[in-house]
Amino acid sequence: xxxxxxxxxxxxxxxxxxxxxxxxxxxxxxxxxxxxxxxxxxxxxxxxxxxxxxxxxxxxxxxxxxxxxxxxxxxxxxxxxxxxxxxxxxxxxxxxxxxxxxxxxxxxxxxxxxxxxxxxxxxxxxxxxxxxxxxxxxxxxxxxxxxxxxxxxxxxxxxxxxxxxxxxxxxxxxxxxxxxxxxxxxxxxxxxxxxxxxxxxxxxxxxxxxxxxxxxxxxxxxxxxxxxxxxxxxxxxxxxxxxxxxxxxxxxxxxxxxxxxxxxxxxxxxxxxxx
Numbered sequence: 116x117x118x119x120x121x122x123x124x125x126x127x128x129x130x131x132x133x134x135x136x137x138x139x140x141x142x143x144x145x146x147x148x149x150x151x152x153x154x155x156x157x158x159x160x161x162x163x164x165x166x167x168x169x170x171x172x173x174x175x176x177x178x179x180x181x182x183x184x185x186x187x188x189x190x191x192x193x194x195x196x197x198x199x200x201x202x203x204x205x206x207x208x209x210x211x212x213x214x215x216x217x218x219x220x221x222x223x224x225x226x227x228x229x230x231x232x233x234x235x236x237x238x239x240x241x242x243x244x245x246x247x248x249x250x251x252x253x254x255x256x257x258x259x260x261x262x263x264x265x266x267x268x269x270x271x272x273x274x275x276x277x278x279x280x281x282x283x284x285x286x287x288x289x290x291x292x293x294x295x296x297x298x299x300x301x302x303x304x305x306x307x308x309x310x311x312x313x314x315x316x317x318x319x320x321x322x323x324x325x326x327x328x329x330x331x332x333x334x335x336x337x338x339x340x341x342x343x344x345x346x347x348x349x350x351x352x353x354x355x356x357x358x359x360x361x362x363x364x365x366x367x368x369x370x371x372x373x374x375x376x377x378x379x380x381x382x383x384x385x386x387x388x389x390x
Contacts, residue, residue, distance in 0.1 A: 132234050138181035139231035142238045145173060145191060147223070150245050151355040154221045160243075163190040163202055175238070184233045188226070191241050192280055195220035204286060205246065206277040207315060215276055215293040218313050222246040224280040246278050248350060249357035250312045252295055252325070253302070254364040254376070261306045263366055265330040267297045271343070273321035274314055275351070285351060290318035295325075308364065316351025323347045329366070329374055337367065337374040346379055 133140070141164070147156050162171040164187055167180055171191070192200055197208050197219030205224070208216045225241040273290040295310030317323050323344045329337040346360055363377040 133236065135181050136234045138183055139233055140236040141178040141182055141187075141229070141231065142175050142236060143171065143178065143189065143191070144175045144238070144240045145171070145225070146240050146242045147173075149242060149355070150221075150223070151248070151357065153249060153357060154245060154355075157193040157195075157221075157223070160191050160193045160223070161200075163192070164188075182231045184231055187229050187231055189229060189239075189241065190224065190226050190280065191243065192224040193220075193222060193243070195222040195247075198222055200280065203280060204277055205280055205315075209276070209291070212294075213292070214270070215274060215291050217293050217296060218311060219247065221313070222278075222315075226281040244283055245355045246280075246283060246351075247313045247315050248355045250314055250347075250350070251357060251359045252297075252310045252312075253359060253361045253382075254297070254308045255302065255361070256306050256308065256364050256366075258306065260364075260366050261299060261308070263331055263333070265332045267308060267330075268328045269295045269297060269310065269326060271295055271312070271323060271325050273318050273323040273344070275316040275318055278315050283351075285316050285318070287318055290321045314350065317344075317347045319348075327374075327376075331366070335367070339374055339376055341376055341379070343379065346381060 143162060145160060150156060159170050159172055162169050164178060169179060190202060197216035199206050199208060205222055207219050223243040223245055225243050227241050229237055229239055231237055270292045272292045274293045275285040275287045276291050277286045279286055293312055295312055297308040297310045300307045300309045322342055325341045325343050327339040359382045360379045361382045362379045365375045367374055
């Protein structure tokens with residue numbers, strides 16, 4: 116009997132830190148600190164690991180599958196209305212008229228390489244990069260001038276439509292047009308027309324040309340072409356806070372004269388009431 120007990124006491128139990136000694140667990144937290152001040156943060160995002168894809172929440176997310184030891188690539192990407200994504204690229208949807216969706220949802224992504232260790236849990240944070248930026252075009256008018264307008268239509272050319280989710284690099288070879296939808300508003304009691312666009316960026320090799328078509332109640336039609344290239348240079352580089360371009364629009368005082376836009380300027384801040 117004493118011999119049997121002695122032999123049993125020599126048996127070694129393997130001790131592990133987890134219930135998965137041959138694989139590792141992963142916990143991911145999305146970091147939204149890089150979002151612009153007006154951006155709407157998503158409640159969930161899509162997390163790609165190897166060939167697996169899951170919907171993750173904003174709180175620390177426990178990846179459902181255990182992973183083999185070694186290097187793994189993580190791709191996190193938010194779902195944005197008006198934008199189509201795959202595992203590499205996001206593309207702004209094209210409307211039936213061939214122009215881009217003017218105000219798609221905010222798009223974020225992050226890529227990270229991690230090292231998984233067997234019998235352990237890796238906790239990692241992913242810094243979400245914001246890809247699109249708000250552009251506001253504001254045209255101030257003299258009191259009573261807006262009442263002379265029947266309609267305002269516009270196009271802005273040379274706009275990027277796709278971006279690499281890993282690097283943030285624009286992937287277009289040619290730009291597309293987008294339609295700014297101008298609305299009535301006021302600024303410090305003065306009437307304005309304002310249009311908001313949410314853009315991935317601009318094509319550096321092309322000009323960003325704004326074309327305005329003004330239909331007057333008198334039956335006159337005015338077309339104004341403005342080159343905004345210098346104001347939009349580097350639009351997608353780094354800074355994602357909104358860009359506000361401000362100008363004054365003067366309608367013709369008499370028949371045969373043309374409407375005039377009196378230059379553009381970049382404005383920081385400012386409260387504009389749009390209705």
